[in-house]
Amino acid sequence: MSGKGYVYKNEPLIFELSAPGRRAYSLPALDVPASDLAEVLPEDQLRREPAALPEVSEVDVVRHFTRLSQRNHGVDLGFYPLGSCTMKYNPKVNEVVANLDGFTGVHPLTPEELVQGALQLMYEMQGYLAEIGGVDEVSLQPAAGAHGEFTGVSIIRAYLEDRGEGHRHKIIIPDSAHGTNPATAVVAGCRTVEVKSDERGGVDLESLKAVVDEDVVCLMLTNPNTLGLFDENIHEIAEIVHEAGGLLYYDGANLNATMGYARPGDAGFDVVHFNLHKTFATPHGGGGPGSGPVGVKKELADFLPVPVVRKTGDRYFLDYSVPKTIGRVKSFHGNFGVVVKAYAYIRSMGPDGLKRVSEDAVLNANFLMRKLARDYHLTYDRICKHEFVVSGVRQKERYGVKTLDIAKRLLDYDFHAPTVYFPLIVPEALMVEPTETESRETLEAFAEAMAAIAREAAEDPDKVTGAPHTTFVKRLDEARAVRQPDVAFKGDLEEK
Amino acid sequence: MVHSPYLPNTEADRRAMLAELGLESVEDLFRDIPEKVRFRGSLDLPPALSEPELLTHMKTLAGRNANASEWALFLGGGAYDHFIPSVVGHVIGRSEFYTAYTPYQAEVSQGVLQTIYEYQSLITRLTGMDVANASMYDGASAMAEAALIACAATRRKKVVVPSTVSPEYRETIRTYTAGQRIEVVLAPYDGETGTADLSELEKLVDGDTAAVLLQHPNYFGCLEDPEEVSRLAHGVGALFVIGVDPISLGVLRAPGEYGADIAVGEGQPLGNPLSFGGPYLGFFAATEKLIRRMPGRIAGATVDKDGDRGFVLTFQTREQHIRREKATSNICSNEALNALAAAVYLTVMGREGLVEVAKLCLHKAHYTRERLSALPGFRTPFRAPFFKEFVVSGPRPLEELNRSLAQRRMLVGPDLGRHYPELEGSFLVAVTEKRTRAEIDGLADGLGGLA
Incomplete structure (x- = not known):
């Protein structure tokens, strides 16, 4: 990642590379009679000045973006232990098959008899996810995890309303939950009630009993939770919530821990979302696209978004007649291109392979946790699942080295940092998710880097607090980005 | 035994790692899952495919979809077949x-x-x-x-x-x-x-x-x-x-x-x-x-x-x-x-290219509408100015028209009747810069025979 001198330290903005008259495109000449623009478009609708887009050659474009790509850490460059994000390796064959013309070139509104391959793939995928999640029906429409959460909560609310319980408006969320859970609850028009974690890191049953009542819509739970701990009381939790007439929502962010070992549907969850970009190895794309299918128990199937793919005889079709559907959460049928990659992944792993994925993810996490626990405080000392949380409190209290500094120093060791300051219930948290696609040697190297940083914190704290030292840019001033907002380049416009 | 190119841990690695953790088997890592919710069967999923098998399977599925590399798509309704540099x-x-x-x-x-x-x-x-x-x-x-x-x-x-x-x-x-x-x-x-x-x-x-x-x-x-x-x-x-x-x-x-x-x-x-x-x-x-x-x-x-x-x-x-x-x-x-x-x-198209793409769409769409509206039995019901997409009402249901157009590897749509009952029999036609005069004339010929 460090500057070797063969690329610019500061790559200019594409606008700064622009020169009038240069072009990177090539289009055919008009082969039909031209209309008179003034005749077919009203004068006051015409754009007077073309948008100030760059004027560059193709070489400029390619070098610019290639250089930028080199200023970026990705899974293909190295270890990326970002907790709760499941940054596992993205198999290349999945990229190849997803790029087949027969998938990329298909218009979403093509007559069904001409897209039987795409519909078959979606139909089978719905079935695979239902099996893995222990649910009855699945919609592939949501575009990401948070989108799936919104879809799931909307389904639950519609179901309750249908039963004459539309007054319910409380969503219970553990204090260890992802930020998307409370945000989703509010977007869906509900109020959030936080429930505390107990000393083993699970939902505190007494606190839960105290907040469930006739206003409860659902409990949103990640299991294993963001501490990487499987909630051993899940059965009791489900009973408490169900007894109060509420439902159980499963945030699927951490499904990578339990495939073939536990299915959320069997544990009492009524609605489940899956993150295909986490568990099912599709790339994260620098922030997306993801895909967040939602699965439900059969009582809730009448409320799924439309369309759902179904089969009659040997013909696949898009079913828009879901009787009490919540409607749509986006155009068309979901992030199909992502679904193709996840489908290919499931087909290449098979049932035993997926189980082995969870085994190795959990084994790697426990192996690494024990190594890091030598130098960092481990808040919950028990077997973890696919991820774990250690704390930098010791380093902060003794040497004034914060978790943020540790994270930045890791970049100098060519590792991406873990998720930091989350979950909120652990001070100075470092949330580490190694995934199953890392070797023992990689885990050992990371553990050595963390140990080295712990030593540096004690012996030469400035080295840590001043990190990173070797990256293209040094530590960035985030406060200034808010104080003096610059979210769109205007430099070249002012010159004119 | 699972052999996957994406799972680097060997059996020896696993044994060594478990030993370091003081555990006997992988099963010990999952004993925190209560028996009541523990899944004991095998997931009912198809068995693993090797890479060549997967490629064959996926190509078969992809081969069953009409796609833009072989078809002239005049389909619109929110998704468009534009050229990608x-x-x-x-x-x-x-x-x-x-x-x-x-x-x-x-x-x-x-x-x-x-x-x-x-x-x-x-x-x-x-x-x-x-x-x-x-x-x-x-x-x-x-x-x-x-x-x-x-x-x-x-x-x-x-x-x-x-x-x-x-x-x-x-x-x-x-x-x-x-x-x-x-x-x-x-x-x-x-x-x-x-x-x-x-x-x-x-x-x-x-x-x-x-x-x-x-x-x-x-x-x-x-x-x-x-x-x-x-x-x-x-x-x-x-x-x-x-x-x-x-x-x-x-x-x-x-x-x-x-x-x-x-x-x-x-x-x-x-x-x-x-x-x-x-x-x-x-x-x-x-x-x-x-x-x-x-x-x-x-x-x-x-x-x-x-x-x-x-x-x-x-x-x-x-x-x-x-x-x-x-x-x-x-x-x-x-x-x-x-x-x-x-x-x-947007960088590749740049200041001039985007204007050029827009104009190509506009001219080709207007030419297409002119051709289609001249066909007996076809009408273009709306008179507002338009850009690259327009409504056509035809003499037969869209399904029938498309079945016939499919023989020329062409498609129009979507149908408007489902969302606008008063527009039963009408559909959208979208024309991007990718559509050639030959394709547009072919579309007019194809539809012309169906009046």
């Missing part, structure tokens, strides 16, 4: 980009952050708006979130939407607003022009209205009168939200020029393949004063401690991971790689 695929195929995630560690994510900043800059230039975010899921969800933002900003609970806005967008808006009990009022369209009925719209827009949502060109491909709708909305203190086709902005006025508060749209036409409906991207641009209410990620320029330019995620106090229930939206993952494709597309 080779450079786009080359850039987004770089795994330094596609195997990264949201740039939480800015110092090793300058590539993604700078491209987001450039994308935001390109979108503001295209739309004439002050600020843009890093992307939404698609055009429909972007418009739905704009409705929510407008309600929050005005503290009102009603949005007015003409029925000329895409039915899929309207369904999405309904789902997004249902929980917050926001009223979605549908305004009718003028059956002659194919545009929003402005006098009816005026009656429905009042002091309780948080926003008027317009699509331009609308679902029928017709140009609306955004200037007038903008005046109407602002007259009652409502926000004006507009959904635009980004390609049309090569020839049409930018939303910033006619007073839009929020401009959204489907970014698929900007270098993203049809992909059976996704992943696409929603672009979301707004006036400066709405920046703290914007949903999603925003990249900003700043400096590092040496004073060099660098980029970070900014205004994060709007977002779910910081503000939880007080966030302006629940969005986390967005469509970053699709936004990168859009940025590369």
